[in-house]
Amino acid sequence: MTHNYDIAIIGAGSGGLSVASGAAQLGLKTVLFEADRMGGDCLNVGCVPSKSIIAAGHAAHIARTSDKLGVTAEPTIDFARSMQHVHDVIASIAPHDSAERFQGLGAHVVQQRARFTGPATLDAGGETYTARRIVIATGSRPMIFPIPGLAETPYLTNETIWDLKERPDHLIILGGGNIGIELAQAFRRLGSRVSIVERDIIMAKDDPDLVSVVRTALDEEGIVIHENAEVERIDGGAGRVALTLKDGANVTGTHVLVATGRRRNTDDLGLELAGIETERGAIRVDARLRTSNKKVFAIGDCREGPQFTHAAGYDGGIVIRNIVFRIPAKASYDALPWVTFTDPELANVGMTERMARDRGMPGIQILQAAMADNDRAKAEDKPMGRIKIVLSKGKIVGCGIVGTSAGELIHPWSLAIAQGLKLSQMTGYIAPYPTLGEITKAGTNQYFTPKLFNDRVRWIVGLLKHLP
Numbered sequence: 001m002t003h004n005y006d007i008a009i010i011g012a013g014s015g016g017l018s019v020a021s022g023a024a025q026l027g028l029k030t031v032l033f034e035a036d037r038m039g040g041d042c043l044n045v046g047c048v049p050s051k052s053i054i055a056a057g058h059a060a061h062i063a064r065t066s067d068k069l070g071v072t073a074e075p076t077i078d079f080a081r082s083m084q085h086v087h088d089v090i091a092s093i094a095p096h097d098s099a100e101r102f103q104g105l106g107a108h109v110v111q112q113r114a115r116f117t118g119p120a121t122l123d124a125g126g127e128t129y130t131a132r133r134i135v136i137a138t139g140s141r142p143m144i145f146p147i148p149g150l151a152e153t154p155y156l157t158n159e160t161i162w163d164l165k166e167r168p169d170h171l172i173i174l175g176g177g178n179i180g181i182e183l184a185q186a187f188r189r190l191g192s193r194v195s196i197v198e199r200d201i202i203m204a205k206d207d208p209d210l211v212s213v214v215r216t217a218l219d220e221e222g223i224v225i226h227e228n229a230e231v232e233r234i235d236g237g238a239g240r241v242a243l244t245l246k247d248g249a250n251v252t253g254t255h256v257l258v259a260t261g262r263r264r265n266t267d268d269l270g271l272e273l274a275g276i277e278t279e280r281g282a283i284r285v286d287a288r289l290r291t292s293n294k295k296v297f298a299i300g301d302c303r304e305g306p307q308f309t310h311a312a313g314y315d316g317g318i319v320i321r322n323i324v325f326r327i328p329a330k331a332s333y334d335a336l337p338w339v340t341f342t343d344p345e346l347a348n349v350g351m352t353e354r355m356a357r358d359r360g361m362p363g364i365q366i367l368q369a370a371m372a373d374n375d376r377a378k379a380e381d382k383p384m385g386r387i388k389i390v391l392s393k394g395k396i397v398g399c400g401i402v403g404t405s406a407g408e409l410i411h412p413w414s415l416a417i418a419q420g421l422k423l424s425q426m427t428g429y430i431a432p433y434p435t436l437g438e439i440t441k442a443g444t445n446q447y448f449t450p451k452l453f454n455d456r457v458r459w460i461v462g463l464l465k466h467l468p
């Protein structure tokens with residue numbers, strides 16, 4: 001028997017759920033397929049567990065480093081309890097992403113792997129499904145490079161690290177991208193020794209000026225970073241691992257976490273039967289997120305483009321507008337923020353200075369202000385970091401912030417770039433004192449102060465003072 005739907009969605013992660021929720025509530029006959037756990041990577045093995053373990057590490061760090069504020073403590077770390085916190089947070093969010101909730105919204109949830117059998121047909125669990133529109137939201141998984149010895153060595157990934165019951169004594173992290181850096185600091189703060197082995201440089205996608213602030217914090221906390229380090233082979237067994245680097249150096253530890261990038265989940269979908277093209281594993285999409293089969297859309301981690309939960313959710317909105325409202329909405333990631341949740345956090349939106357220069361943007365100007373000059377940061381003893389605003393001919397094209405709560409402080413800049421606000425509008429409000437958010441005004445003041453306090457203005461003021 002064939003089941004017919006208006007819309008079929010493959011994958012119940014951040015992207016698929018946002019489409020399913022919109023489509024079902026707007027009255028489309030909706031089917032949602034999920035092969036594994038509802039909620040996808042973000043809830044089960046990604047953002048939620050990583051931010052929860054970061055919170056545990058942060059608590060330990062505050063206890064250890066508050067002596068300047070007159071508070072001295074050496075934390076006792078119950079690693080199993082920290083991991084329980086991780087699982088409690090996942091469990092507390094899970095109902096929001098559950099099959100029951102989505103059935104309640106009107107979607108039919110099929111907990112089976114789906115594959116294309118033709119341009120508009122899918123097979124799941126031996127049943128055939130057709131839909132007028134299909135959305136692929138199958139996400140990604142850890143990229144495992146064929147490093148000699150790795151397959152024979154027990155290794156962790158972001159999918160398995162949450163099952164640890166005991167704290168690794170010495171965690172080696174392969175890859176210094178988002179996952180590697182965030183987890184390095186969290187585990188270090190919970191008491192593990194941590195070494196990062198990075199083929200290139202850490203946090204290569206971010207502004208090196210801002211990364212240097214994070215690097216200093218990681219160094220001070222005792223994380224050992226090996227950069228430009230090519231691994232020749234890996235050996236080891238339970239509780240013992242040894243990496244031999246191409247330059248002959250050895251890095252030894254008790255556990256290894258592989259965080260060397262992502263592989264898109266597109267290889268087991270029968271895409272060729274539906275006429276859907278990929279480019280190095282990523283589904284090719286146009287600006288409306290349509291694949292080479294125009295009735296099929298691809299969103300989130302599985303398509304070419306940025307891989308974040310908020311990007312997948314944004315894509316979901318674009319697809320709803322195209323499919324449900326028939327508006328030819330186009331995706332643009334120009335105003336997509338990204339945050340690395342280290343301490344200090346590093347947040348960006350728009351272009352970094354290097355991106356602006358590489359793209360040949362005219363009249364580049366950089367405005368900066370230091371967190372060390374912010375009164376709240378002083379009170380909190382959190383002086384590390386700064387704001388860096390990138391202007392092109394006076395227009396805001398990017399902003400990066402490194403410092404405490406940078407992920408919160410980037411919000412107004414995301415709005416500014418999304419809405420094309422002028423720099424003067426970023427000063428056109430009253431900032432409460434004392435807040436870290438005053439860094440926005442401190443940054444913009446770098447532009448306006450020289451324009452206000454100059455000889456010409458002083459001359460005008462000199463004339464005005466003679467008025468009655």
Ligand SMILES: Cc1cc2nc3c(=O)[nH]c(=O)nc-3n(C[C@H](O)[C@H](O)[C@H](O)COP(=O)(O)OP(=O)(O)OC[C@H]3O[C@@H](n4cnc5c(N)ncnc54)[C@H](O)[C@@H]3O)c2cc1C
Pocket residue numbers: 010011012013014015016033034035036037038039040041042043045046047048050112113114115137138139140158179265268269299300301302307308309310311312341
């Ligand atoms: C450790 C870690 C930390 C992260 N932290 C952040 C963060 O702080 N902020 C942020 O924005 N992003 C973060 N991310 C990235 C974020 O998790 C992803 O960008 C996001 O989950 C992508 O959503 P998605 O819907 O595209 O895919 P996913 O969430 O991966 O969902 C895809 C779903 O499709 C299912 N599926 C696959 N194939 C099939 C099939 N054939 N049939 C049926 N179902 C199928 C999968 O089982 C999965 O449930 C993090 C990622 C990791 C790994």
Ligand SMILES: NC(=O)c1ccc[n+]([C@@H]2O[C@H](COP(=O)([O-])OP(=O)(O)OC[C@H]3O[C@@H](n4cnc5c(N)ncnc54)[C@H](O)[C@@H]3O)[C@@H](O)[C@H]2O)c1
Pocket residue numbers: 145147174175176177178179180182197198199200201202203204229230231259260261262306307308338339340341
């Ligand atoms: N805060 C966040 O928003 C957040 C957090 C975690 C993950 N994510 C998302 O998940 C994605 C995946 O994260 P990731 O850290 O796995 O990937 P990544 O692409 O960010 O970093 C992978 C790193 O591994 C290095 N590498 C690759 N092969 C290597 C090898 N053989 N030896 C040593 N180093 C090697 C790369 O040079 C790179 O620096 C991110 O790009 C991001 O989109 C986001």
